[in-house]
Amino acid sequence: MTAQPSAPLPAPSPAELTALAAGHGLDLDPESLRFNEAGLDYRVVFATALDGEPWVLRLPRRPDVSAKLAEEALILDFLKPRLDVAVPDWRIKAADLIAYPLLPGTPGLTLDDAGQPVWHFDTSSEHYATSLGQLIAALHSVDVGDAAAAGVNVRTSAGVRDKWRADIALAKEHFTVADSLLTRWSRWIDDDSLWPDRTVLTHGELYPAHLLLGPDDGILSVLDWTTAAVGDPALDFMFQQVSAPPEAFTRTVDAYRDITGWDEPRLADRCAALMAAAPVGYATFALETGDPGHLAAASALLAGESGD
16 A cells, blocks of 8 residues: 655755754754765765764655664664674664764765766775675674564565565556566566575665775775665675676675675576566555655656566
């Protein structure tokens, strides 16, 4: 069912944002504010406090976004002592503002004013590929029982497939979906070899826009844990498989295997299948928000013919 759309929250002026932060005990230099409008759920602002410390501020785009705040905060608290990379340390976590000190590193990927991707490193980088494999290994090695006890959302292998099956049915119920897409997704759902035989703690959207890199392309920090859950291991390899040269993807997988000893069967094929199902995920998001713009974009994606 389509949610009633939440009224979009307007971007605050520098004066309004400075006052909002001050109300939460953070005194900002209003001349330092830099807005980033790329996020679907949050707009991000980079700012400097009057004491000179750089901060990151997240402002919800819709009132419903704050419903997931407690879940993400729980995941961050759970992960901080378990990963070698930095994750956001929320000093302010309120429905109208999340703020944390700026993390080390610079984004591997940003969007320009026209919404086009701008890469800030070489996607064939051997160091990045190895660093990514090491990060995924550390994340997937976190004890699933501990994650469940901490309140992290957990799905079994069967549950992962059931959720995709239900989301495809939901998309078909609310949108016109191209027959070619339905055929591809049906084959995917029915092919046992394209589904995990175990589930692990995943980030869910592990791609360079959420990764802060050092000068050598090593990963220093990881952002945006809103999609983190126990699920399909292939999720965290997906963006590397579709965006990097094959040799770099292989290096990532090798680094992962060297640490974990795990060899994920048909990993590249599973990554490609997950990426091909991206319109389903976006349709689910659009239905949850009820936003007319997202609903129209999802409708266009689902109606478009796609080769197998």
